[in-house]
Amino acid sequence: MTFGAAKGGPMKHAMAGLLHLAFHPRQERFKAKTENEVVPPTALKKPVLDAKEYGVGKPVEFRWNQLLSFDACVQCGKCEAACPAFASGQPLNPKKLIQDLVTGMVGGSDSQYAGSPTPGIAVGNHSGAPGKPLISQMIEADTIWSCTTCRACVQECPMLIEHVDAIVDMRRNQTLVEDIVPGKGPITLANLRETGSQNGYDIGARYDWSVDLQVQVAQPGRFVDVLLIAGEGAFDMRYQRTLRALAKVLNKAGVDYAVLGSVETDTGDTARRLGDEATFQQCASKLMNTLSQYQFRRIVTADPHVLHSLRNEYRALGGYYEVQHHTAFMAELVANGKLTPKAAAVLADKKITYHDPCYLGRYNGETEAPRKLLKTIGIKVVEMERHGMRARCCGGGGGAPLTDIPGKQRIPDIRIADAKTVGADVVAVGCPQCTAMLEGVVGERPEVLDVAELVAAALE
Numbered sequence: 001m002t003f004g005a006a007k008g009g010p011m012k013h014a015m016a017g018l019l020h021l022a023f024h025p026r027q028e029r030f031k032a033k034t035e036n037e038v039v040p041p042t043a044l045k046k047p048v049l050d051a052k053e054y055g056v057g058k059p060v061e062f063r064w065n066q067l068l069s070f071d072a073c074v075q076c077g078k079c080e081a082a083c084p085a086f087a088s089g090q091p092l093n094p095k096k097l098i099q100d101l102v103t104g105m106v107g108g109s110d111s112q113y114a115g116s117p118t119p120g121i122a123v124g125n126h127s128g129a130p131g132k133p134l135i136s137q138m139i140e141a142d143t144i145w146s147c148t149t150c151r152a153c154v155q156e157c158p159m160l161i162e163h164v165d166a167i168v169d170m171r172r173n174q175t176l177v178e179d180i181v182p183g184k185g186p187i188t189l190a191n192l193r194e195t196g197s198q199n200g201y202d203i204g205a206r207y208d209w210s211v212d213l214q215v216q217v218a219q220p221g222r223f224v225d226v227l228l229i230a231g232e233g234a235f236d237m238r239y240q241r242t243l244r245a246l247a248k249v250l251n252k253a254g255v256d257y258a259v260l261g262s263v264e265t266d267t268g269d270t271a272r273r274l275g276d277e278a279t280f281q282q283c284a285s286k287l288m289n290t291l292s293q294y295q296f297r298r299i300v301t302a303d304p305h306v307l308h309s310l311r312n313e314y315r316a317l318g319g320y321y322e323v324q325h326h327t328a329f330m331a332e333l334v335a336n337g338k339l340t341p342k343a344a345a346v347l348a349d350k351k352i353t354y355h356d357p358c359y360l361g362r363y364n365g366e367t368e369a370p371r372k373l374l375k376t377i378g379i380k381v382v383e384m385e386r387h388g389m390r391a392r393c394c395g396g397g398g399g400a401p402l403t404d405i406p407g408k409q410r411i412p413d414i415r416i417a418d419a420k421t422v423g424a425d426v427v428a429v430g431c432p433q434c435t436a437m438l439e440g441v442v443g444e445r446p447e448v449l450d451v452a453e454l455v456a457a458a459l460e
């Protein structure tokens with residue numbers, strides 16, 4: 001029916017759109033969220049590796065309802081306008097990508113495409129067919145590796161098309177079948193498999209920053225209210241300042257918490273975004289096995305990527321955890337009267353904006369708690385034009401800093417320019433990747449401080 005409609009002129013979008021809504025590949029989008037929902041709409045679907053589900057190499061390998069969804073595209077260009085990679089001049093245009101998938105499904109060349117081209121890639125040089133390989137023939141490999149998985153395109157798309165799923169499906173094929181991952185991807189994946197850390201660090205050193213802060217290490221058989229999971233950011237000297245600030249806040253509020261210590265291994269989030277589902281599932285089983293030996297009520301983390309994996313993606317593997325972002329947890333402590341932070345005059349006088357991490361906002365719907373917390377301590381947040389669910393990405397997700405596909409400018413430069421436009425002195429953040437990306441911007445720029453650092457300063 002889709003192939004027939006594809007040749008049927010103007011009715012094709014109406015027909016494909018209606019059928020797409022009826023058979024949407026993410027039916028969970030239309031259901032009310034429940035506690036035990038196995039695959040929330042923002043979690044990638046788990047492929048069955050034993051059944052050789054190794055991603056998508058040719059158009060025919062997409063599920064039929066994914067193919068139908070591509071055909072529903074009305075070429076409005078909203079995804080293109082929202083895409084940070086496109087804005088930075090990297091070779092990715094989500095609208096063109098979806099149209100290339102439609103062309104590949106029907107067969108033919110992209111020479112009829114009339115919209116803005118993919119930056120740096122001329123129109124008319126690529127062609128495909130349902131049974132022909134997509135990468136290189138229809139779509140350049142750099143296109144799929146430029147994506148930060150920020151979901152801005154998915155958020156904007158009026159036809160509810162799932163671009164990120166399609167991109168990760170193609171990455172899976174490149175990683176698991178072709179064994180081709182650019183840049184630092186391969187070494188990172190090898191490190192994850194061999195050491196449980198993305199950079200190959202000694203995982204025993206993950207909590208070295210906490211030794212003078214009386215932070216207890218979790219013990220099997222001893223229940224704690226909160227298990228603090230630091231993630232890879234714990235090895236980064238800059239992010240250690242955030243974690244130290246958070247530990248001071250928890251100490252001050254008298255929270256019963258512990259860290260996992262030398263047994264903490266990576267969630268595997270980056271491996272999954274890079275298409276290495278095997279390494280992701282290996283990392284997830286290892287960490288779930290470790291967590292099963294400890295007793296805790298909830299997990300708190302300052303890393304939205306850790307949060308998203310543990311809260312949403314481990315469910316499909318049988319791991320159900322209550323996970324809170326540190327900003328939401330601190331907001332709860334303030335609301336319960338356990339903390340009474342008050343921003344010093346020096347902070348209250350500064351213009352502070354808040355940059356929403358994609359994996360906290362768009363992926364987990366949490367945009368209010370950090371703002372409420374900042375407001376409670378006396379900080380007035382000046383909003384950037386793109387904020388909340390429509391915030392612009394920092395460029396740090398999806399393994400993009402590892403694959404490092406060049407563009408005309410860097411995504412974090414664009415985000416810092418957003419902050420400068422509203423005259424911000426400080427950009428408040430809530431993610432180790434955002435911190436690293438935004439602090440990496442050279443030249444004069446606003447100070448980048450985690451919300452935990454602002455709260456800790458307001459307690460002094």
Ligand code: SF4
Nearest residue numbers: 083147148150151153
């Ligand atoms: S997820 Fe983000 S970077 Fe990737 S195509 Fe969509 S808007 Fe662009």
Ligand code: SF4
Nearest residue numbers: 073074076077079157
């Ligand atoms: S936002 Fe959706 S409908 Fe519009 S061009 Fe992008 S994929 Fe097509």
